[in-house]
Amino acid sequence: MAYVVLVLLTRKPDLSPEQFKEHFENNHLPLVKSLFGPLCPVPHRRLYLARADNKSGDASRALYPPLMLKGNPEDINFDCISELSWKDEKTFKGFKQMMKQPELMANIAADLELFVEVERVVVIGEVVDSLPRGWD
Template identity: 35%
Template sequence: MPYSILFFVTRKQGISMEEFKAHYENIHMPLLKEVAGPHFPLAHTRRYIHRAEGGQAEGTTRNASTPAQVLLGTQADFDYDAIIELTFASEAAFKEFFQFVHTPEKAARVTSEEDKFIDRSLMRGVLLGEVVTTKNE
C-alpha cells in the first residue's frame, strides 16, 4: 500500500505567487531530485492555491491583495500557498528517503534553499491514512 504525506507550504513574505511557483518548479524540484537520488518518492505532487491578484482578502494580512478563491471556509483557513503530496511505495521507502536527505550536508543544502522562498515556520505536515477514490465510470 502506498505511503503518502501531505505538507502545507507557505511562501515567504514579499514573494509573489508566480515567483513562488517558478522557484519551486525550476530550482527546488531539481535540487530535491538531485539530493534524494534513488530515494526520491514515487510521486511529488504540488497543488498550488489559486489566488486572485488585486482582490480583497478577509481576515488575513499575509494575503490581503492575493486572496484564495475560497468555496467553503474563510481566507484565514487558506493562508498557505501549496499542498505538497509525497508518495512512497512503503513506509520503509519513506524512512530510507528521510534518513538519506537528512544527513547534515544534504539537509543543509535543502534547508538553505528553502529559506529563500518558503516560510518554514509555517510549514505543516501530516501522514495520510487510507485513500479511497470514487470515479465516474
C-alpha cells in the same frame, strides 16, 4: 501499500504566488531530485491554490486572497499542498534516513529559506480513490 505525506507550504510574504511556484518548480524540486535520486517520492503532486489577480504589483500575501467557494480567506494560511508518495513505508524510511545527513539537509534548508515561510508535514493514514457505492 503506498506511503503518503502531505506538506503544506506557505510562501515568504514578499513573494507573489507566481514567484513562489516558479522557485519551487524550477529550483527546489530539481535540487531535491539531485540529492535524493531514486528515493524521491513518486508521484509528487503539487496543488497550488487559485488566487485573485493582484494588479498593484505588490507581492504582499493579503493582496492575493485565495479564491473561496465557501469559508473565510483569512483561514487559509498556505499556498501549496504537496503530496509526496513512496511505493511503501520501507522506501520512505530510506528517504527519511538520508534526511539525517547534515550537509544534505543544510542544502535543503538553505533553499527553503529563500521561498518558504512555514512548512507543515503530516502523514496520511489511508487513501481512498473510489467514489462511495452508488455514486458511479
